[in-house]
Amino acid sequence: MKAKVYVNLKSGVLDPQGKAIQHSVELLGYSGIADVRQGKYFEISLDGSLDNQQARESVEKMAREVLSNPIIEDYRVEIEA
Amino acid sequence: MKFGVIVFPGSNCDHDAYHVISKHVGQPVDFIWHRETDLSTYDAVILPGGFSYGDYLRAGALARFSPVMNSVKKFAESGRFVLGICNGFQILCEAGLLPGALIRNRDLHFVCEHIHVRVETSDSPFTNEMKTGTVLRIPIAHAEGNYICDDSTLAELQRENRIVFRYCEPDGTVTDAANPNGSRDNIAGICNRERNVLGLMPHPERACEDLLGSSDGRDIFRSLAATLAAAV
Numbered sequence: 001m002k003a004k005v006y007v008n009l010k011s012g013v014l015d016p017q018g019k020a021i022q023h024s025v026e027l028l029g030y031s032g033i034a035d036v037r038q039g040k041y042f043e044i045s046l047d048g049s050l051d052n053q054q055a056r057e058s059v060e061k062m063a064r065e066v067l068s069n070p071i072i073e074d075y076r077v078e079i080e081a
Numbered sequence: 082m083k084f085g086v087i088v089f090p091g092s093n094c095d096h097d098a099y100h101v102i103s104k105h106v107g108q109p110v111d112f113i114w115h116r117e118t119d120l121s122t123y124d125a126v127i128l129p130g131g132f133s134y135g136d137y138l139r140a141g142a143l144a145r146f147s148p149v150m151n152s153v154k155k156f157a158e159s160g161r162f163v164l165g166i167c168n169g170f171q172i173l174c175e176a177g178l179l180p181g182a183l184i185r186n187r188d189l190h191f192v193c194e195h196i197h198v199r200v201e202t203s204d205s206p207f208t209n210e211m212k213t214g215t216v217l218r219i220p221i222a223h224a225e226g227n228y229i230c231d232d233s234t235l236a237e238l239q240r241e242n243r244i245v246f247r248y249c250e251p252d253g254t255v256t257d258a259a260n261p262n263g264s265r266d267n268i269a270g271i272c273n274r275e276r277n278v279l280g281l282m283p284h285p286e287r288a289c290e291d292l293l294g295s296s297d298g299r300d301i302f303r304s305l306a307a308t309l310a311a312a313v
Contacts, residue, residue, distance in 0.1 A: 009184075013184065013229065014184070014187060014227075014229075014263070015185075016185050016186070016187055016188065016189045016263075017185060017189065020189055066138075066142070066146075067138070069139055069142065069175065069182055071174075071180075071181065071182045071229075071230070071231075072182045072184060072229060
């Protein structure tokens with residue numbers, strides 16, 4: 001079983017890295033881009049000792065307490081069988 | 082009066098802080114390894130600058146889980162003094178001892194230069210030897226010093242006079258051009274509600290000797306020493 005955690009800056013928080021990436025890809029000729037936001041992606045392999053519900057609760061807590069800073073970031077957790 | 086300088090893996094301004102306390106404040110000081118948990122013999126601790134845990138995940142995010150940090154929380158709750166410099170400020174925010182967060186500088190650059198900050202209040206244990214409005218010339222060296230908080234937190238900081246330092250021009254005027262990293266309201270340093278925990282991005286410990294280009298930082302350590310001397 002695997003947990004996937006996506007962490008992104010909240011919509012109101014300035015993302016200078018995203019802006020720099022957008023600028024660079026536009027310089028390369030990519031068009032039609034309105035905005036780029038950079039985030040983080042975590043893959044957490046689980047050893048099978050937790051059931052699906054327990055795994056979700058545990059990883060949600062981990063995402064809230066460690067993987068994200070709730071002042072500036074949102075997170076989303078996916079559990080894969 | 083005894084000081085401690087907490088050393089995390091990746092701290093790199095710990096010796097500077099130690100030097101300033103021992104040489105310029107003239108008080109006993111120990112290095113405290115981050116696995117220590119007993120702070121009972123100290124009156125003030127400094128969380129120094131550097132790159133604790135390589136800034137992995139977020140600046141200051143992993144240091145927050147070092148064993149010593151539970152003790153630092155209790156130490157602060159007991160009314161003793163905590164000074165977080167640069168990475169130390171980031172750690173204090175991540176640990177929830179100070180509100181808000183420090184994100185990537187708005188122009189993405191690592192800024193390393195002498196800047197000016199204005200002392201916004203002399204009503205703190207770290208600034209009581211200076212007049213409100215005093216301008217200090219102190220170096221900064223960071224990539225994540227862009228202070229951010231929500232509107233209600235900012236209003237609270239302003240109302241409670243907890244913005245201790247703001248980036249300014251050499252004459253003390255607070256302008257956007259003098260803001261090196263995009264910090265909200267030009268914030269360079271804030272304190273907690275009880276005023277015994279201060280975090281700031283500039284490095285006063287690197288500005289304590291004329292030979293280093295400025296000795297303005299000494300007044301922050303002198304203030305803290307005066308506070309402690311009065312408390313004993």
